[in-house]
Amino acid sequence: MDLNEIVDIAVVGARNDLAQLGTSDAVIAGGTWLFSEPQPGIRRLFDITGLGWEPVTVETSGLELAATCTVERVSALSRELPPDWIAAPLLHQCCTALLASYKIWGSATVGGNLCLSFPAGAMISLATALDATVTIWRADGSDRSVAITEFVTGAATNVLETGDVVRSVFLPAAALRARTAFRKIALAPLGRSGAVLVGRLDLPTDGGAFALAVTGSTTRPLSLRFDTVPTPDALDAALDDIPDDVWHEDAHGAPDWRKAVSRVLAHEIRQELS
Known part of the structure; x- marks a missing residue:
């Protein structure tokens, strides 16, 4: 859908660029929901894909998924994670709970799914099952980590404030x-x-x-x-x-x-x- 009220698109190259975020701005990564319906009141888009975040980071302590990591990439991880991480099939299973075509899977992001905070959010199901914590870049320049069960506060509501951006979600190795x-x-x-x-x-x-x-x-x-x-x-x-x-x-x-x-x-x- 054409968003004919948008007057500017800013490609974010550094965290400091996000300091300009205001109430009439929206963050875009995959944009699969953003472009699916009218967005009255939104005048400017901030494209965070320019930050170049590594989509997946595997550590001994667990798995970090960047907010810009796609659903398609999450699904593929079920075949790639260490053999002792026997919960790996769950990543693909939760992706199947997102009713979407392969085109959406290739664009929709983990961060977008979390930030929409819909009850049927497939990445929310995954994060909840595996005790995930969400890292938020705060508008004041600080970082905040919050459990997914505290991040989502209701249907389509969460703890994000104006200027906040989800950076990543972390799944602990024990889970x-x-x-x-x-x-x-x-x-x-x-x-x-x-x-x-x-x-x-x-x-x-x-x-x-x-x-x-x-x-x-x-x-x-x-x-x-x-x-x-x-x-x-x-x-x-x-x-x-x-x-x-x-x-x-x-x-x-x-x-x-x-x-x-x-x-x-x-x-x-x-x-x-x-």
């Missing part, structure tokens, strides 16, 4: 070494995700904890945590503690349906990882 189980459901075979749940069972050497990421069905990502694989009753109790107003409602699913299917998927995951 990447864990066993995982993935479940997704939608009202239609090609519909937007109504619920995306991921279970993770850490290795005994990493503490042996069990975590359940509840996304897609809720307005913000949730991580339910247990010392080990929970009993069915303990899992039900944790799900019951989710406030009613957190279950999401839109054209892709009613809150009661999302709550019900999330419970079914959660128990399937518990059984798979037991």
Whole structure:
């Protein structure tokens, strides 16, 4: 879509260039959502691809994905990560939760998906399942690291303030070494995700904890945590503690349906990882 109110596009070459960001500006990397609908009030675009960030950095401590890393690149990592990172298939699985063509996969970015903060954000599901932290370049020149479950505050809302830019997301090695189980459901075979749940069972050497990421069905990502694989009753109790107003409602699913299917998927995951 033509954005006929845009009067300037600035290619960002250094962090200092971002100091000009204001309320009538927008950051662009892939632009797959930005150009999908009118953007009233936006007059200038800041293209951060000129910063030349390395899309993927593998370290012994974990995996860093630049905000400009594409969904396509994330998917490919499932075949490239160290063999002891047995959660690697989850990267591709979460990418499949993003209803999009291969053209979108080649342009859409991790940062864009996080910043939109939609309940069905596929990269949000991945980040929640693997205990990710998001690094933010603050408008005042400082850096801030925040857990993904704190970064997204609601449907299409997050902690970013005017002038803030997401720099990267970090997935710790301990989570990447864990066993995982993935479940997704939608009202239609090609519909937007109504619920995306991921279970993770850490290795005994990493503490042996069990975590359940509840996304897609809720307005913000949730991580339910247990010392080990929970009993069915303990899992039900944790799900019951989710406030009613957190279950999401839109054209892709009613809150009661999302709550019900999330419970079914959660128990399937518990059984798979037991």
